[in-house]
Amino acid sequence: xxxxxxxxxxxxxxxxxxFRTVAGPTTFDRLLAANSIGNGAILIVALYxxxxxxxxxxDLTLTYALLNYVxxxxxxxxxxxxxxxxxxxxxxx
Amino acid sequence: xxxxxxxxxxxxxxxxxxxFFLTGAIGFIRMPDLFTRLHAASLSDTTGMALILSGLAxxxxxxxxxxxxxxxxxFLLFMGPATTHALAAAALAAGVxxxxxxxxxxxxxxxxxxxxxxxxxxxxxxxxxxKVPKNTPKNTSKKGRRR
Numbered sequence: 001x002x003x004x005x006x007x008x009x010x011x012x013x014x015x016x017x018x019f020r021t022v023a024g025p026t027t028f029d030r031l032l033a034a035n036s037i038g039n040g041a042i043l044i045v046a047l048y049x050x051x052x053x054x055x056x057x058x059d060l061t062l063t064y065a066l067l068n069y070v071x072x073x074x075x076x077x078x079x080x081x082x083x084x085x086x087x088x089x090x091x092x093x
Numbered sequence: 094x095x096x097x098x099x100x101x102x103x104x105x106x107x108x109x110x111x112x113f114f115l116t117g118a119i120g121f122i123r124m125p126d127l128f129t130r131l132h133a134a135s136l137s138d139t140t141g142m143a144l145i146l147s148g149l150a151x152x153x154x155x156x157x158x159x160x161x162x163x164x165x166x167x168f169l170l171f172m173g174p175a176t177t178h179a180l181a182a183a184a185l186a187a188g189v190x191x192x193x194x195x196x197x198x199x200x201x202x203x204x205x206x207x208x209x210x211x212x213x214x215x216x217x218x219x220x221x222x223x224k225v226p227k228n229t230p231k232n233t234s235k236k237g238r239r240r
Contacts, residue, residue: 002104003152006145009111013118013137020121020130028184029127032134035176036121039138039169043114043145046162047107050149055158062165069172076183 007047014040031075038068103152110144117141126192127184131177139173142166 014037021033042061049057117137124130143166150162 002107006107006111009115010145013115016118017121026127026184026189028180028187028189029130032127032130032180033121035180036117036134036137039142040114042165043142046146046149046165050152055153055156058158058161058165062161062168065165065168065172069176072176073179076179080183080186 003047003051007044007051010040010043010047014044027079031072035068035072038064038071042068099151099154103148106144106148106151110141110146110148112141113137113144114141127189128181128191131181135173135177138177139170142169142173 017033017037017040021030021037024030024033042064045057045064046061049055049060114137117133117135120133120136121130124133146162146166146169150159150166153159153162
């Protein structure tokens with residue numbers, strides 16, 4: 001019952017974060033909200049695993065956490081260093 | 094007896110974590126500015142997640158799942174602040190101004206607003222030379238690699 005309530009709360013939170021992802025004025029707002037949605041997905045998978053008595057889902061959450069953070073840092077690096085195409089064009093010159 | 098105690102502790106932890114996560118999500122909607130939103134996001138990303146996952150670890154008892162959950166909590170506690178810092182630094186480098194600087198400019202009046210913007214710009218320019226020496230060795234090393 002508690003697990004179900006927590007799952008519901010996290011789902012509502014993810015819906016609110018989705019609004020910010022759509023409405024965010026800057027790219028960084030969207031990126032921040034997307035990162036938080038990824039964290040929400042980790043929580044949803046973990047809570048659902050325990051709700052259905054299958055704790056093996058924790059492996060999925062570990063993988064998802066690693067991918068989430070690698071993705072965020074990749075996008076940040078992209079915005080900091082400019083696009084890859086520019087660099088390649090510079091090298092071609 | 095210990096069963097009931099573990100159930101109560103895990104329930105309290107999970108509910109508190111869900112409350113924190115929901116509070117952070119409401120902060121996403123209510124906050125006016127990227128940097129204040131970062132503050133709300135760090136609430137849900139570290140406190141909410143750590144509380145929910147530790148509640149699940151107590152729920153699991155002494156099993157492999159609990160160990161994995163502890164590793165997950167440790168990873169998230171290290172990476173959450175790192176992500177927040179990287180995001181704030183990238184936003185500042187891209188020219189996103191904090192709301193406080195704009196309000197300060199508006200309070201000084203329209204005539205002096207340009208002044209404040211200038212001081213913000215100069216303070217950024219002052220901060221920039223610090224970054225330049227860091228960046229130039231990178232560039233030279235890149236050029237060196239190219240040659």
